[in-house]
Amino acid sequence: MKARRSKRLSFAPGRDILIPVLILLPFLLTTAFSALAADDKTGPAASTPAGQYDALVNEFRKAQQDFFKASDAAKTKEVKETLSSSYPQPQNYSPRFLELARKHPKDPVAFDALVWVVTNDRYGQHVNDTLEVLLRDHIENEKLGQVAQALVYSNAREPAKTLERIIEKNPHREVKGTATYSLGLVKQGLDKNAEAEKLFEQVLEKFGDVQGGFRGTLADAARGQLFEIRNLAIGKVAPDIEGEDMEGQNFKLSDYRGKVVVIDFWGDW
Amino acid sequence: MYPHERSLVKRLEGKPFALLGVNSDPKDRLKQVIKKETMTWRSWWDGGNTSGPIATKWNVSGWPTIYVLDHKGVIRYKNVREKEMDKAVDALLAELQRERSGGK
Numbered sequence: 023m024k025a026r027r028s029k030r031l032s033f034a035p036g037r038d039i040l041i042p043v044l045i046l047l048p049f050l051l052t053t054a055f056s057a058l059a060a061d062d063k064t065g066p067a068a069s070t071p072a073g074q075y076d077a078l079v080n081e082f083r084k085a086q087q088d089f090f091k092a093s094d095a096a097k098t099k100e101v102k103e104t105l106s107s108s109y110p111q112p113q114n115y116s117p118r119f120l121e122l123a124r125k126h127p128k129d130p131v132a133f134d135a136l137v138w139v140v141t142n143d144r145y146g147q148h149v150n151d152t153l154e155v156l157l158r159d160h161i162e163n164e165k166l167g168q169v170a171q172a173l174v175y176s177n178a179r180e181p182a183k184t185l186e187r188i189i190e191k192n193p194h195r196e197v198k199g200t201a202t203y204s205l206g207l208v209k210q211g212l213d214k215n216a217e218a219e220k221l222f223e224q225v226l227e228k229f230g231d232v233q234g235g236f237r238g239t240l241a242d243a244a245r246g247q248l249f250e251i252r253n254l255a256i257g258k259v260a261p262d263i264e265g266e267d268m269e270g271q272n273f274k275l276s277d278y279r280g281k282v283v284v285i286d287f288w289g290d291w
Numbered sequence: 292m293y294p295h296e297r298s299l300v301k302r303l304e305g306k307p308f309a310l311l312g313v314n315s316d317p318k319d320r321l322k323q324v325i326k327k328e329t330m331t332w333r334s335w336w337d338g339g340n341t342s343g344p345i346a347t348k349w350n351v352s353g354w355p356t357i358y359v360l361d362h363k364g365v366i367r368y369k370n371v372r373e374k375e376m377d378k379a380v381d382a383l384l385a386e387l388q389r390e391r392s393g394g395k
Binding site: 255284287 | 363
């Protein structure tokens with residue numbers, strides 16, 4: 023927006039300064055007091071709500087890319103640590119996405135902007151207000167699954183209640199499936215394993231083929247969670263592990279029976 | 292992570308204890324890290340990525356994921372790190388010792 027405003031001002035120092043300034047005055051005022059509305063008349067990219075949304079998304083993405091570039095280039099730990107405070111926080115972008123959604127409530131972009139806040143800034147202060155608007159205006163949206171997913175790890179006040187509402191009111195199978203699976207994860211996180219098991223069973227019965235979860239379909243994901251609840255909970259005998267070390271030598275977890283064992287799933291990243 | 296694990300393994304040398312890794316790196320990378328970090332403990336090589344057979348079966352979706360087992364193979368703690376891991380292991384070793392000396 024800054025760049026565009028300065029571009030407009032740049033033809034003010036013309037041959038006859040007074041006339042352009044007079045002609046421009048109403049423009050300058052609208053720019054100052056209603057920046058976005060004035061922008062609608064300028065650059066072609068920003069002329070539509072969708073264009074403004076894309077510009078915002080790109081701005082955030084570019085800030086992230088620039089940050090990672092600088093971080094990669096940093097030679098010492100100290101420089102890296104100083105840099106880390108300049109990480110582009112999604113919470114600084116949320117107000118602009120929310121503003122866009124408020125200005126164009128009927129445009130499909132309102133939904134996208136609200137979803138951006140709930141998925142990218144899920145631990146931020148706007149999550150609950152944004153969810154309220156999403157549930158009020160977009161409960162039947164076919165792309166609500168990503169919101170259901172984001173609710174599992176977020177600052178949402180009542181993730182379980184919200185998910186139940188989505189399952190009840192949203193007519194799309196993909197969304198219902200994702201919300202049911204997400205509700206299972208929420209219950210599991212609360213140590214309500216019996217309820218979680220029921221929900222994962224439902225996912226297997228009704229929504230198995232829906233894409234989602236960490237590895238492919240919801241069926242794979244639900245099976246993984248059920249295995250974890252039934253075989254990997256505290257108090258269960260650990261399933262055996264058999265495989266090769268880096269030299270190709272086979273060994274088993276059960277070889278270590280009689281010893282206290284720490285199993286560490288790790289990667290050097 | 293590595294320095295703590297190194298000191299834990301060193302401290303418990305000769306005790307009925309083992310640290311076992313399940314590694315999701317490509318094999319060359321694993322070999323390099325083990326050498327560079329002087330890891331004396333064993334790791335299963337899980338196929339070179341995060342969707343290896345062991346991580347998939349154990350439903351792992353975050354790294355590191357930690358399980359602590361007692362001498363009977365029962366899962367007793369999950370995702371304990373650093374000092375918490377030390378405490379968990381020490382408690383289980385004490386339990387094992389009590390059991391072996393035949394009393395409570």
